[in-house]
Amino acid sequence: VTTDRILEGLARREPAALARAISLVENQSDGFEQVLSHAHGLLGRGGTRRVGITGPPGAGKSTLTEALIQRFRAQRLSVGVVAVDPTSPFTGGALLGDRIRMESVSLDPGVFIRSMATRGAQGGLATTTEEIADLLEAFGFERVLVETVGVGQTELDIARTAETTVLVLVPESGDGIQTLKAGIMEIADLYVVNKSDRPGADKFRQEVEVMLGIRRGNAFRHMAPHNPSDGRTGGRADSASRLSDGPPVQPSGRWQPPVLGTVATTGVGVDELTAALDRHYAYLQASGMMAEGRRRRLAARTRAVLERKLRRWLLEGTRVEELLASRLDELADGRRSPYDIAAEILDQVKAGGSATR
Amino acid sequence: VTTDRILEGLARREPAALARAISLVENQSDGFEQVLSHAHGLLGRGGTRRVGITGPPGAGKSTLTEALIQRFRAQRLSVGVVAVDPTSPFTGGALLGDRIRMESVSLDPGVFIRSMATRGAQGGLATTTEEIADLLEAFGFERVLVETVGVGQTELDIARTAETTVLVLVPESGDGIQTLKAGIMEIADLYVVNKSDRPGADKFRQEVEVMLGIRRGNAFRHMAPHNPSDGRTGGRADSASRLSDGPPVQPSGRWQPPVLGTVATTGVGVDELTAALDRHYAYLQASGMMAEGRRRRLAARTRAVLERKLRRWLLEGTRVEELLASRLDELADGRRSPYDIAAEILDQVKAGGSATR
Numbered sequence: 197v198t199t200d201r202i203l204e205g206l207a208r209r210e211p212a213a214l215a216r217a218i219s220l221v222e223n224q225s226d227g228f229e230q231v232l233s234h235a236h237g238l239l240g241r242g243g244t245r246r247v248g249i250t251g252p253p254g255a256g257k258s259t260l261t262e263a264l265i266q267r268f269r270a271q272r273l274s275v276g277v278v279a280v281d282p283t284s285p286f287t288g289g290a291l292l293g294d295r296i297r298m299e300s301v302s303l304d305p306g307v308f309i310r311s312m313a314t315r316g317a318q319g320g321l322a323t324t325t326e327e328i329a330d331l332l333e334a335f336g337f338e339r340v341l342v343e344t345v346g347v348g349q350t351e352l353d354i355a356r357t358a359e360t361t362v363l364v365l366v367p368e369s370g371d372g373i374q375t376l377k378a379g380i381m382e383i384a385d386l387y388v389v390n391k392s393d394r395p396g397a398d399k400f401r402q403e404v405e406v407m408l409g410i411r412r413g414n415a416f417r418h419m420a421p422h423n424p425s426d427g428r429t430g431g432r433a434d435s436a437s438r439l440s441d442g443p444p445v446q447p448s449g450r451w452q453p454p455v456l457g458t459v460a461t462t463g464v465g466v467d468e469l470t471a472a473l474d475r476h477y478a479y480l481q482a483s484g485m486m487a488e489g490r491r492r493r494l495a496a497r498t499r500a501v502l503e504r505k506l507r508r509w510l511l512e513g514t515r516v517e518e519l520l521a522s523r524l525d526e527l528a529d530g531r532r533s534p535y536d537i538a539a540e541i542l543d544q545v546k547a548g549g550s551a552t553r
Numbered sequence: 554v555t556t557d558r559i560l561e562g563l564a565r566r567e568p569a570a571l572a573r574a575i576s577l578v579e580n581q582s583d584g585f586e587q588v589l590s591h592a593h594g595l596l597g598r599g600g601t602r603r604v605g606i607t608g609p610p611g612a613g614k615s616t617l618t619e620a621l622i623q624r625f626r627a628q629r630l631s632v633g634v635v636a637v638d639p640t641s642p643f644t645g646g647a648l649l650g651d652r653i654r655m656e657s658v659s660l661d662p663g664v665f666i667r668s669m670a671t672r673g674a675q676g677g678l679a680t681t682t683e684e685i686a687d688l689l690e691a692f693g694f695e696r697v698l699v700e701t702v703g704v705g706q707t708e709l710d711i712a713r714t715a716e717t718t719v720l721v722l723v724p725e726s727g728d729g730i731q732t733l734k735a736g737i738m739e740i741a742d743l744y745v746v747n748k749s750d751r752p753g754a755d756k757f758r759q760e761v762e763v764m765l766g767i768r769r770g771n772a773f774r775h776m777a778p779h780n781p782s783d784g785r786t787g788g789r790a791d792s793a794s795r796l797s798d799g800p801p802v803q804p805s806g807r808w809q810p811p812v813l814g815t816v817a818t819t820g821v822g823v824d825e826l827t828a829a830l831d832r833h834y835a836y837l838q839a840s841g842m843m844a845e846g847r848r849r850r851l852a853a854r855t856r857a858v859l860e861r862k863l864r865r866w867l868l869e870g871t872r873v874e875e876l877l878a879s880r881l882d883e884l885a886d887g888r889r890s891p892y893d894i895a896a897e898i899l900d901q902v903k904a905g906g907s908a909t910r
Contacts, residue, residue, distance in 0.1 A: 229892040236890035350707065487885070494884045494891060495877055502873070503864055503896040509899065510863065520852055527851045528844070533593035534851060535586040538859040542866065 199227030203234055203552050206335065211308060214335050218310055221327050229501075232327055234335035240490060244333040245477055248342045248355030251364030256390040260364055260460035260469075261343050265301045268339045275301075276332030279343040280312040280325050280354060296481050307406050308337065321350060323500040326357035326493075340374055352383055359489065362386045362469075367400040385476050388469060391458030404455050516541055556584030560591055563692065564790035568665060571692050575667055577685050586858075591650055591728040597847060601690040602834055605699040605712030608721030613747040617721055617817035617826075618700050622658045624827050632658075633689030633824045637669040637682050637711060665694065678707060680857040683714035683850075684821055709740055716846065717833045719743045719826075724757040741835050745826060749814030761812050785802055808836050 202220065205213020217235075220228045236329045247264075261277065268275050301307045312325065325342060325536050332340045344354045363384035387408070389401045405411035454472055458465030480486035510516055519541055526532040559577065562570020574592075577585045604621075608614050615636075622632050658664045669682065682699060689697045702710045712718045720741035744765070746758045762768035811829055815822030839842035867873055876898055883889040 233892040234891040236892070237887045240885070240887060317822040445802065491881055491885050497879060498877055498880075498891040498894050499868075499873075501891045502867070502898055505895050505899050506863060506867065506902070507860060509903070510859070516856075516859070518856055524848055524852060525857075527855065528597070528848050530594045530597060533590040534858045535590040535593070537855050538862050541859055541860050545863070546866070 198232050198381065202227075202231055206231075206235075206331075209307075209336065214308065214312070214331065217331050218328050218445040221331065222312060222324060224324075229476055232330060235330050239330060242455060243336070244340055246329055246333070246339055246340045246342065246358035246360070246475075248344070248361045249364060249386075250344045250357030250361070251388075251390075252354035252366075253345050254307065255364045255366045256460045257343055257345065257364050260388065260390055260458060260466075261341055262301055262456075263460050263466045264341065264451060264470065265307055267466055269301070269304060271377060272306075274306045274336065275308070275339045275341065276329075276335065276337035277307070277309040277341045277343060278312060278325060278328045278332065280321065282343045308332065308335075313446050320500065322353040322357055323497065323504070325354045326497065337551055343513065356383070357493065358387045359480060359486065360473060362473075364388045364390050365400075365404065367394050367396045368389045385451065386469070386472050387453055387455040388465075389457050390460050392465065393462075397457065398400040401455055401457055408453060408455065410452060410455065449483065449506065451483075451485075455548050510545070513544060516545075519544075556587050559584075559588055559872075563688075564586075566693065568662075568886065571665065571688065574666075574688050575685050576736055578688065579669060579681060581681075582871045589687060592687050595691040595807065596687060599828075600693070601695055601697055603686055603690070603697045603699065603715035603717070604830060605701070605718045607701045607708050607712035607718070607730065607741075608745075608747075609723075610702050612721045612723045613699055613817045614702065614721050617747055617815060618698055618819055619658055620815075620817050620823045621827065622664055626658070626661060628661060629663075630695040631663045631693065632665070632696045632698065633686075633692065633694035634664070634666040634698045634700060635669060635682055635685045635689065636666065637678065638702045663690065664693075664757060667704075676858070677861060679710040679714055680854065682859070683854065687874055713740070714850065716758030716837060717742045717830060718841065719745055719830075721745045721747050722757075722761065723748045724751050724909065734870045740810065743826070743829050744810055744812040745822075746814050747817050749817045749822065750819075758812055765812065767809060767812065780823065808833065808840075809843075815854065827880075834836060867902070871902060876901075 200219050202213050204313075206217060219225075220231060249261055251258055258279075261279075265275050265277070303311050310328065312328065329340050329342055333525050338475055340358070342349045342355060342358050352361075355363075361384045363386070365387065366478065367389065387403065387404055389397055391397065391449075392401065402411060456465055456468055456472060458469060460466070477486075520537070522536050527534065527537065559570050559574050563574060572589050576582075576760050577588060606614055606621075612746055618634065618636075622634070659666050669685065670802070671830065684702075686697050686699055697715070699712060699715050701708045709718075712720075718741045722744065724746065731865065742759055746754055748754065748763065749758065759768060786856075812820055813825055813829060815826060817823070834843075837846065877894070879893050880889055884891065
């Protein structure tokens with residue numbers, strides 16, 4: 197009944213229904229897959245572009261996101277934002293503070309901003325975030341921004357559920373360039389050096405370009421960048437040296453991630469950023485990478501959904517917990533190991549035998 | 554054959570065999586569960602204590618770990634260390650730099666230090682870290698330190714695989730106390746304010762104590778700390794005010810996490826830290842929490858191992874990928890959703906039917 201009401205509300209494009217749908221998905225409450233399944237039928241019609249924005253804390257991502265929203269709104273594009281802070285079990289309200297500062301756009305009915313509470317969320321965060329982005333797209337937002345704080349694997353996985361991934365850095369990022377290893381940098385489609393009016397910004401930007409193989413450098417010539425395994429970004433140019441203002445598509449036809457400078461607080465460089473987003477979108481379409489990436493993400497999602505269903509079935513639909521409880525003494529005194537017992541349970545699950553209720 | 558040779562080497566206590574066993578586990582190569590299953594039979598004999606150490610980057614964890622190692626060595630205790638940096642896909646060599654600085658102890662044959670490369674490791678990091686700690690314990694190290702950088706859920710999960718969890722903070726941690734929410738702080742058994750000779754350290758330590766309910770404070774009186782859901786730490790004292798140098802066990806018999814000050818670089822406070830570790834160990838034993846925690850961790854591990862086995866079986870032992878490939882067109886054009894298809898596959902897996910090879 198609740199699910200039906202949410203679906204009706206979504207069809208009438210009621211923001212309250214969208215908020216309820218998101219909560220349903222976030223909490224994986226009854227009917228959440230039904231809502232998502234319905235939303236899936238409304239996706240991929242080409243009216244929506246998804247952009248993932250990530251970077252270390254303090255890089256100014258929220259200010260940059262706000263500037264992007266304003267730019268999109270000036271083009272009369274509606275914008276949905278999902279913001280997630282995977283470190284929130286510890287940092288708590290830090291991101292929420294940023295959200296509040298976004299008030300200039302959050303009162304605009306053409307903008308919908310949702311922060312995700314991740315406390316206690318164990319894994320699956322990228323999947324849930326992508327599902328919420330699905331809801332925003334199905335609702336009809338023309339730009340969907342996925343913002344996440346941090347530069348660990350989780351954060352990158354989240355940002356890369358979008359078609360275009362933007363990595364925001366600042367001149368004083370981490371311990372500087374030493375912490376950015378070749379190859380590891382090749383995780384985004386666009387690099388932004390924010391706060392680029394600060395001392396050292398030009399040098400930092402040049403170092404990032406050297407790292408990406410855009411610019412020839414001495415310091416890093418022994419560090420050959422690796423190609424990314426999924427072919428998402430273009431990898432290194434065949435001729436490693438080109439001007440940073442040159443065309444983003446290499447002679448080989450691959451995308452060369454540009455390194456842009458912005459000052460989000462004053463809006464400097466934001467036009468160039470939206471132009472670069474447009475170029476990347478055009479590249480994805482022309483190269484066939486858009487369709488290919490979409491199929492790859494859908495396959496990955498189905499695997500993730502399957503694993504989630506399987507885990508839930510294992511915990512709720514089988515006798516696993518009973519079996520485990522009955523083996524706990526043997527486990528604790530070393531007669532049995534977690535590996536024996538897991539194998540025993542798995543065999544029973546496979547056989548559809550006594551482990552299944 | 555390789556597995557047998559590793560097991561023989563481990564029985565002869567050869568460090569090279571230990572290093573190979575760890576690599577086997579880290580890469581989940583053939584036979585890794587056999588080695589771990591064997592190691593499991595050697596655990597829980599009481600000769601080893603495990604300590605997890607976590608905290609934000611720059612808190613001085615590595616220096617503190619090194620100081621702890623030196624203290625343990627002075628007591629003629631052998632020490633195994635597993636260090637893991639969950640953010641390493643991005644920060645790369647940052648932690649490695651710290652390892653190198655630990656050279657003073659790494660040449661000591663009574664000390665074994667292993668850094669874990671986490672690049673590409675998707676989830677399961679806490680399980681793998683705990684498994685490596687198992688190998689170190691089975692090998693006979695009397696102290697096993699699990700060090701991890703960061704304060705997100707992943708890092709906490711890793712540190713909390715140990716019997717005692719130490720959270721290292723510095724006066725300038727994050728944006729200070731504002732980022733540390735009540736309740737969320739109650740994740741460690743011991744809190745260390747390192748670099749406690751810096752200005753503001755006393756105030757910071759007092760604020761942490763207020764947050765933990767050890768000290769009465771005005772600023773945070775509206776923020777009632779939550780009790781941790783797993784009963785690991787003691788929660789708030791019934792009478793919230795006590796001296797910070799008072800006994801760590803509350804009148805209620807619960808453990809009250811102390812807040813210690815250290816200057817790891819000079820060794821100040823390290824004796825107090827080892828004494829507090831001893832007190833926590835004694836508390837765990839006397840209260841029965843040691844045995845209880847061990848059983849809880851073994852059950853959690855078995856569940857994690859089962860999920861890992863199941864995931865692997867799903868990917869390698871079933872026709873899931875074929876099924877998925879045959880449905881990809883329907884997925885992409887919106888006729889089918891990831892949820893329909895996952896449900897279809899799960900039904901077949903449950904039935905032991907055509908999804909199973």
